[in-house]
Amino acid sequence: MSESKPAVAEAPTNAKMETRNVNVFYGSNQAIKDVDLDIADRSVTALIGPSGCGKSTYLRALNRMNDTIDSCRVEGRILLDGEDIYGRGVDPVEVRRRVGMVFQKSNPFPKSVFDNVAFGLRIGGEKDKDVVAQRVEESLKGAALWDEVKDRLQSSALGLSGGQQQRLCIARCLAVWPEVILMDEPASALDPIATAKIEELIRELREEYTIVIVTHSMQQAARVSDSTAFFYMGELIEHDKTETMFTRPTKKRTEEYISGRFG
Amino acid sequence: MRYTNKDWLLAGLTGLSLVVILLLLAVLLGQIIWHGAPVISVEFLTEKPGADMISGGIWPAIYGTVFMTLLMTLAGVPVGIATAIFLNEYASPRSRFAKLVRIAVNNLAGVPSIVFGLFGLGFFIIFVGGSMDALLYDDSAPVWGRPSILWASLTLAVLTLPVVIVTTEEALRTVPSEIRDASLALGATRFQTVYKIVLPNAKGGILTGVILAVSRGAGEVAPIIFCGAANFLPYLPTDLRDMFMHLGYHVYALATQSPNVDAARPALFGTVLVLLMLTFSLNLLAVIIRSRSRAALRP
Numbered sequence: 386m387s388e389s390k391p392a393v394a395e396a397p398t399n400a401k402m403e404t405r406n407v408n409v410f411y412g413s414n415q416a417i418k419d420v421d422l423d424i425a426d427r428s429v430t431a432l433i434g435p436s437g438c439g440k441s442t443y444l445r446a447l448n449r450m451n452d453t454i455d456s457c458r459v460e461g462r463i464l465l466d467g468e469d470i471y472g473r474g475v476d477p478v479e480v481r482r483r484v485g486m487v488f489q490k491s492n493p494f495p496k497s498v499f500d501n502v503a504f505g506l507r508i509g510g511e512k513d514k515d516v517v518a519q520r521v522e523e524s525l526k527g528a529a530l531w532d533e534v535k536d537r538l539q540s541s542a543l544g545l546s547g548g549q550q551q552r553l554c555i556a557r558c559l560a561v562w563p564e565v566i567l568m569d570e571p572a573s574a575l576d577p578i579a580t581a582k583i584e585e586l587i588r589e590l591r592e593e594y595t596i597v598i599v600t601h602s603m604q605q606a607a608r609v610s611d612s613t614a615f616f617y618m619g620e621l622i623e624h625d626k627t628e629t630m631f632t633r634p635t636k637k638r639t640e641e642y643i644s645g646r647f648g
Numbered sequence: 649m650r651y652t653n654k655d656w657l658l659a660g661l662t663g664l665s666l667v668v669i670l671l672l673l674a675v676l677l678g679q680i681i682w683h684g685a686p687v688i689s690v691e692f693l694t695e696k697p698g699a700d701m702i703s704g705g706i707w708p709a710i711y712g713t714v715f716m717t718l719l720m721t722l723a724g725v726p727v728g729i730a731t732a733i734f735l736n737e738y739a740s741p742r743s744r745f746a747k748l749v750r751i752a753v754n755n756l757a758g759v760p761s762i763v764f765g766l767f768g769l770g771f772f773i774i775f776v777g778g779s780m781d782a783l784l785y786d787d788s789a790p791v792w793g794r795p796s797i798l799w800a801s802l803t804l805a806v807l808t809l810p811v812v813i814v815t816t817e818e819a820l821r822t823v824p825s826e827i828r829d830a831s832l833a834l835g836a837t838r839f840q841t842v843y844k845i846v847l848p849n850a851k852g853g854i855l856t857g858v859i860l861a862v863s864r865g866a867g868e869v870a871p872i873i874f875c876g877a878a879n880f881l882p883y884l885p886t887d888l889r890d891m892f893m894h895l896g897y898h899v900y901a902l903a904t905q906s907p908n909v910d911a912a913r914p915a916l917f918g919t920v921l922v923l924l925m926l927t928f929s930l931n932l933l934a935v936i937i938r939s940r941s942r943a944a945l946r947p
Contacts, residue, residue, distance in 0.1 A: 450833060455740045482835030492826035495849060505834040508844065554830070561834060 401426040401565060401595040402447065402484075407461035409442050409451065416442045419461075420621045422614055424565070429587060429596045431610035431627065433603065435642065439619040440599045444567050447597065448484035449477040465565070482509070485563035489570040491550035493542035493557075498525075498534050501542045501553055505561035520560050528556035529586050548579025555586065566590065568598040572605065584609050603643060607631050615639045677924075684921030687914045693922070696882040701902065702912050706919050711884050712877075712892035713926065716801050717866040719888075724805025724865075725858050728812030735813070736820040737842050757810035765871040768803030769795075773875065791889065798888040800876035808865040815857020819850040852941020856934045863930035867923060869896035879905060895923040 400423040409417035417439045424430050424447075432440040442451070449470060451457040462469050470480045482505075493501050502521040511517055521538075525531040530552040534545070542553055551571055558566060568587070572580040587609045590596060600606050606613050607627060614624040615638070623630065623639045634640045651659070695705030731749070739746035777793035785791055823846050831841040847854075869877070877897040885892040899919050906912040 448833065450829065453829070453832060455742060478835050478837050481833055486833035488826065488829065488833075490826060492824070492830040494827055494830065494845060504831070504844070505836075508831075508834070508836045508840045557830075557834065 399426045400424060401466065402597075403462075403464040403467075404443075404447075405462040405464070407443070407446060407459065407463060409439070409446055409460075410458045411454070412456040416619050417446070418619045420616075422621055422624055424595060424597055425612065426595050427591060427593065428611040429591050429598060429609055431606035431613045432597065432599045432616060433601075433606050433613060433642070434616035434622075436601075438616040440616045441569055443616065444569055444597060444599050445486075447565070447567055448481050448486055450481070450486060452477050482561055483563055484565040484567060485558035485561065487551070487554050487558055487566065487568045487571045489573055491547060491554050491574070493545070493550050493553050495541065495543055497539045498542050498545070498553060499538040502557050502560050505557060509561060524556040524560040525553075527559045527590070528552045529582065529589075530556055546579070548575050548582060551575060551579070551583060552586065555583075555590075559590075563594070565595040565597065568596065570599050570601060573601060580605075603631075603645075615642060617642070680917060680921050680924065683914065684917035684919075687918030688921065692915075692918055697880065700908075701880055701906060702908070702915050706893075706895070706898060706915070706922065708882060708884055709893040709895045709898040709919065710922060710926075712797070713866060713895045713923070715885060716797055716804070716872075716892060716894065717862060719797065719801035720804040720808065720865050721858075721862050723802055724808050725812055725862070727805075728809050728861075729816050729854060729858070731809075732813045732816035732820060733842060733847075736817050737838070737846060753810045753813050756806075757814065761807060761868055761870040762873075764803055764807045765874045767806070768799055768871060769874040772799040772802050794889075795874065795876040795891055796889045797876050797885050797892045800872040800892070800894075803871045803875045804865045804868060807868060807871055808861040811861035811864065812858055815861065816850075816854050819853025819857060820846060822853060823849045852938055855941070856938045859930050859934035859937070863927045863934070866930065867896050867927050869894070869900055872897065895919055895926070899923065 402424040404420055404422045404424075407417055407420045407422075408415060420443060432444065434440050445451045446459050447463060447470075451459060459471060463471060465480070465483065469475070470477075470484075494504060496504070499521055502524050503517050506517050506520055511520075522531065522535075525534060530549060533549060534553075537544075542550065545553060551574075555566075555571070572583045575583065584605065587596060587598065591611070598606075598610065610627045612625065613627045613630040615622045615630070615634075615636075617638055623634060623636045625635070630639065631643060634643060692705045693710065694707050696708055697706060698704035731753075735746050735749060773793055773795060777790070777799065780792040781790050827845055827849070828841055831845045832838070836844070872894060876891050877894045878891040879897075879901050881891060881893050899916060902912045902916040902919065903909070
């Protein structure tokens with residue numbers, strides 16, 4: 386491709402995460418090629434692109450979830466507050482506490498609502514029951530789920546609706562006080578009403594958290610994100626303010642994808 | 649739905665097989681209960697056998713079987729579960745070592761049980777026991793290097809190991825990888841994920857598999873013939889180095905070693921019935937645990 390470097394309108398000065406020359410391989414297969422991307426603090430960054438373009442792979446590199454895949458190898462530097470999360474002596478467990486993740490398919494534990502949210506706190510060593518109860522309530526309120534579940538905290542999380550389960554997963558993630566939240570198509574399996582609730586929640590969470598969201602829906606990216614990055618065939622084609630990306634994209638491919646001509 | 653001729657044929661054949669199996673089971677159980685039940689009494693269950701083995705009860709055999717089963721479970725099950733956890737949760741799917749262990753486990757499962765008996769004699773009694781005697785004692789009388797309840801239990805533990813490993817691995821595989829990911833993404837270590845998420849969710853399956861393995865081990869006779877089961881021993885084992893009576897072996901002894909086979913028949917059926925009840929109650933326990941753990945997973 387002739388357009389080698391992505392066009393960045395303005396380098397964010399308040400980058401929470403910076404990725405430099407990131408390459409991700411599955412065995413000998415290269416899924417991500419030389420991606421440079423800054424993720425601004427307390428904002429929503431949307432990753433868009435056609436299926437298989439590597440956006441989920443890139444997302445999973447940001448909290449070292451790719452470590453769990455045997456054949457996966459990450460090259461380059463991924464900085465969190467200026468520190469390389471793949472650096473020598475960095476504990477991936479510590480990285481994942483600071484960079485939380487919400488998955489495409491809601492995945493509550495087969496435990497009670499309360500125990501789901503308390504899980505991260507308890508494994509982190511929090512023993513004080515009052516503290517746990519308080520953080521669970523805060524997190525459920527933060528995920529806009531408290532009013533719906535406050536009378537059924539002890540019943541199984543698997544009895545909640547799909548949308549409620551996904552918000553429970555967000556609450557579970559909030560409970561460990563992450564700094565960054567990665568969301569991998571969090572609303573793709575939900576109906577429009579549940580999706581609207583998740584989107585509203587994302588806009589609220591932006592005040593306190595740095596959010597990176599992978600989405601297949603251009604409308605969703607336009608609705609919730611501050612900046613948008615377009616991936617194609619493992620490369621970052623363009624990254625800019627969402628408004629600019631959707632009205633005046635610089636690259637032809639971006640325009641074609643956004644206007645629905647492929648993907 | 650309308651049945652074609654082929655459907656009728658297939659339904660007939662499969663139905664017939666079912667009837668044959670049920671009939672066999674009914675005849676077998678009926679025979680045992682018919683002849684065995686009248687023999688069962690408090691005395692039969694709680695007393696020692698008389699010198700002719702026919703009179704008296706079978707309490708030492710019941711006690712020996714339970715004692716041996718407990719020892720076998722303690723020795724074999726933790727190792728089996730740990731192996732399965734290693735293979736399924738820690739070893740990389742492409743690991744050559746893990747593959748080798750799996751092949752070994754599968755081969756172990758196919759070894760005839762009499763071979764396990766010979767292995768127990770050769771490895772545990774002669775090699776391990778013999779070495780312990782050589783190291784610990786000066787005189788020539790063997791202390792550890794002779795058949796005992798310890799070596800019989802360890803031999804059976806090895807026999808049940810593959811069943812425990814395979815069923816535990818199966819149970820671990822039913823735990824969805826999504827909730828493992830969820831746990832790791834919350835900053836749980838691999839150990840915390842296994843301990844707090846995977847094992848609680850696989851518990852029912854693991855317990856069921858373990859109980860079925862134990863129940864199989866409890867009734868095995870061939871492996872313990874050389875390793876510690878006694879023909880006639882009218883007192884209870886109090887030490888790991890004692891020999892012991894075993895229900896299955898007692899059946900064998902009554903059927904083949906008794907001077908008067910006809911006179912031994914009632915005691916024989918009674919013993920078989922007790923052994924069956926023991927293993928059936930273990931199997932029943934497995935069924936109950938399985939249905940309970942399924943119910944617990946439902947919302």
